[in-house]
Structure formats: C-alpha cells, structure tokens
Amino acid sequence: MxxxxxxxxxxxxxxxxxxxxxxxxxxxxxxxxxxxxxxxxxxxxxxxxxxxxxxxxxxxxxxxxxxxxxxxxxxxxxxxxxxxxxxxxxxxxxxxxxxxxxxxxxxxxxxADYARLRQVFEQIKREFHERVIGFGDMDVRKVASYLNLPPGLAGMAKERRYDEPFILEDPSLLDGIKQFAERRGLRVYPGTRFYHLMGDTxxxxxxxxxxxxxxxxxxxxxxxxxxxxxxxxxxxxxxxxxxxxxxxxxxxxxxxxxxxxxxxxxxxxxxxxxxxxxxxxxxxxxxx
Ligand SMILES: [Mg+2]
Structure with a gap:
C-alpha cells in the first residue's frame, strides 16, 4: 500500500x-x-x-x-x-x-575533512595504478568539460569540503576501491555523474x-x-x-x-x- x-x-x-x-x-x-x-x-x-x-x-x-x-x-x-x-x-x-x-x-x-579524503585518494591512485581521476587532479577547464558547465560554475564545483568526486575508467575496480576506502573509515558511492569518496555519512x-x-x-x-x-x-x-x-x-x-x-x-x-x-x-x- x-x-x-x-x-x-x-x-x-x-x-x-x-x-x-x-x-x-x-x-x-x-x-x-x-x-x-x-x-x-x-x-x-x-x-x-x-x-x-x-x-x-x-x-x-x-x-x-x-x-x-x-x-x-x-x-x-x-x-x-x-x-x-x-x-x-x-x-x-x-x-x-x-x-x-x-x-x-x-x-x-x-x-570527513577534504584534506583527509585527498590523502586517502592519493593512496587509491597508487594502489590502483592511476586509473582513477579526482576533482582535485583536474583543472577547472577539465571539470567544466566533464560537467558541461561554464568555467565559473565549474570553479564552484571544484571547491570541495567533504567529498571527492572521481572518475573510474574501469568499473570492475569499484569493489576493490570500496573496500580500500572502508578499511580507512571512508565510503565510496555512485552519484549522478561521478563516484564519490567521502566520510562515513x-x-x-x-x-x-x-x-x-x-x-x-x-x-x-x-x-x-x-x-x-x-x-x-x-x-x-x-x-x-x-x-x-x-x-x-x-x-x-x-x-x-x-x-x-x-x-x-x-x-x-x-x-x-x-x-x-x-x-x-x-x-x-x-x-x-
Ligand atoms: Mg541527482
């Protein structure tokens, strides 16, 4: 009902x-x-x-x-x-x-604080052979093209405080990345366009x-x-x-x-x- x-x-x-x-x-x-x-x-x-x-x-x-x-x-x-x-x-x-x-x-x-997320994200990049790209790795122009946004709005999108959106070239890596993040008290979640690395929320x-x-x-x-x-x-x-x-x-x-x-x-x-x-x-x- x-x-x-x-x-x-x-x-x-x-x-x-x-x-x-x-x-x-x-x-x-x-x-x-x-x-x-x-x-x-x-x-x-x-x-x-x-x-x-x-x-x-x-x-x-x-x-x-x-x-x-x-x-x-x-x-x-x-x-x-x-x-x-x-x-x-x-x-x-x-x-x-x-x-x-x-x-x-x-x-x-x-x-979690963004600095902590980026620290773990750097570890994920090493562990998974650079096959993930985060917002923190992209310049405004690149974020603008991924999001189909004018540069002003893309700059705002890049101002992360609690969550790192990222691109995953090979979705078969997702489970491994999730487990890697969870062992460090973080979560990985699929959003509308990107995957997200974030705190336990x-x-x-x-x-x-x-x-x-x-x-x-x-x-x-x-x-x-x-x-x-x-x-x-x-x-x-x-x-x-x-x-x-x-x-x-x-x-x-x-x-x-x-x-x-x-x-x-x-x-x-x-x-x-x-x-x-x-x-x-x-x-x-x-x-x-
Ligand atoms: Mg949505």
Whole structure:
C-alpha cells in the first residue's frame, strides 16, 4: 500500500530535493520546469531543502538564483547549513558544540575533512595504478568539460569540503576501491555523474538530523523527498513520502522500497508533478 493514500497529515510539511537530474535538468542545469513546483511550496511557506552532492559554493549560487531560503545539505551529507536567522532550528538540530559558524550559516559537519579524503585518494591512485581521476587532479577547464558547465560554475564545483568526486575508467575496480576506502573509515558511492569518496555519512544521515529538528520545532511533521539517483535512496528512507522521478532516458534507477512513489516524468518536470501530488494528497492543492 502506498503511504500517500493514507491520511497522514500531521502538522507541517517539509520537502527535500536532489539537485542534479531532479530540480535541475541533467544536462543543462535549467530549473525552468521545476519553478512551478518551487513556487507552490514557497506560497505555502513549506521549506524546500536542497540535498545534493554539489558543493557549498554551487548550492549558494542556486539558492540565490531560485530564491530559496531554507537550510541545505551539501556534498552527499557532508554537512548541513542552517541560515543564521533560523536559530530555533539550530537549537533543535544538535548540541551547540556541534556547530561552527561560517558565512552566515551554522554548519553541522557530518563528513570527513577534504584534506583527509585527498590523502586517502592519493593512496587509491597508487594502489590502483592511476586509473582513477579526482576533482582535485583536474583543472577547472577539465571539470567544466566533464560537467558541461561554464568555467565559473565549474570553479564552484571544484571547491570541495567533504567529498571527492572521481572518475573510474574501469568499473570492475569499484569493489576493490570500496573496500580500500572502508578499511580507512571512508565510503565510496555512485552519484549522478561521478563516484564519490567521502566520510562515513550519506544524504540520509543529514536528512534524519533535520527531520527530527523540524519535528520538534513544529510539533508534528510530514516529510517528503524528490530524487532520481542511487545516492538518493538513503534520503528516501528517512522521509514519510519518497518520490522517484525519471532519468533523462525515461527510466527509473533501481530502488526497492515499498512506499516509493514513481512519478512518470523526467527530472524537473517530475519535481513539479511530485510537489502537486504531495500538496493534493495533503489537501493543499486542487489544480491537478
Ligand atoms: Mg541527482
């Protein structure tokens, strides 16, 4: 039975969303088709929390472009950023000692420091005969060409703090690299375009912190998430209503969860459909 068929509206709504391939078009990074969904949430004062493998600098850029003011999760759960004005949420998201202030945000770091990741990545390169290439090994021009981004945005993408994206020429090496990383307390995870080396965290760990902070603050809560990739699965597992949108080829990534709601549209159009469906289910929208 699909969770969304039940009347589970309890208190307020919050929505998490992946960026690449979900809120943003997989190849052009356009959010033209997700704008309607974002507007519907904004009008209802429903937080939309970006939860992405993108870097802090990129997320700040897209938050400003889209007028988003909610907290956000960067680099696959590497850290949570809570805007300075949202003090009540800070207090509930953890012990004050966990916070660090940076650029007007309270930061809860969950992942490993980038310097540590690069240290292990250098070992992986030696161990696997230089058949992996990390962001730290590429210049901005190369990152721009891999990501199909203008140099300004590629520079932002390269500013990693908690996660090293990398290219693997031979996928058969993946299991060996995973084990090598795990023995050093790190994880390897496939993202939308790259593999990622990161600390012992994921999107779900960060989502869980925010869901419980909002739940305490609001007294009751329904949480939803929209995504399209394998690295969205941990996020989906922490929310009440997970929405899976299609990849650019119209297919779904293989995620087996009883309550997953499949949206029959690709990326940003799927995002807007998911928002409409959520709001209708909750009795907050009747435009479908
Ligand atoms: Mg994605």
């Amino acid at each position: 699909k969770r969304e068929k039940k009347t589970h509206m309890q208190g307020r709504l919050i929505v998490f969303t992946d960026l690449d391939g979900t809120l943003l078009d997989y190849s052009t990074y356009s959010y033209e088709h997700s704008e309607e969904g974002m507007g519907l949430l904004r009008e209802r004062d429903i937080p939309l929390i970006f939860c992405t493998s993108k870097s802090y600098a990129e997320v700040v850029y897209f938050r400003e472009k889209t007028g988003n003011t909610s907290p956000f999760i960067v680099e696959n759960g590497g850290a949570i950023y809570i805007p300075g004005g949202q003090a009540a949420l800070f207090r509930r998201a953890g012990r004050p000692g966990q916070f660090r202030n940076s650029g007007g945000y309270a930061v809860i770091q969950l992942g 994921d999107k779900g760990i960060a989502v869980k912190v925010l869901v419980s902070a909002y739940r305490e603050m609001y007294g009751g809560l329904t949480s939803a998430a929209v995504g399209e990739g394998k690295n969205d699965e941990p996020m989906f597992r922490q929310v009440d209503v997970p929405y899976l949108v299609q990849r650019p080829d119209g297919k779904y990534v293989d995620i087996r969860m009883d309550n997953i709601v499949k949206i029959d549209k690709v990326g940003p159009e799927g995002f807007t459909s998911a928002v409409k469906r959520l709001l209708s289910t909750e009795g907050l929208y009747n435009g479908i």
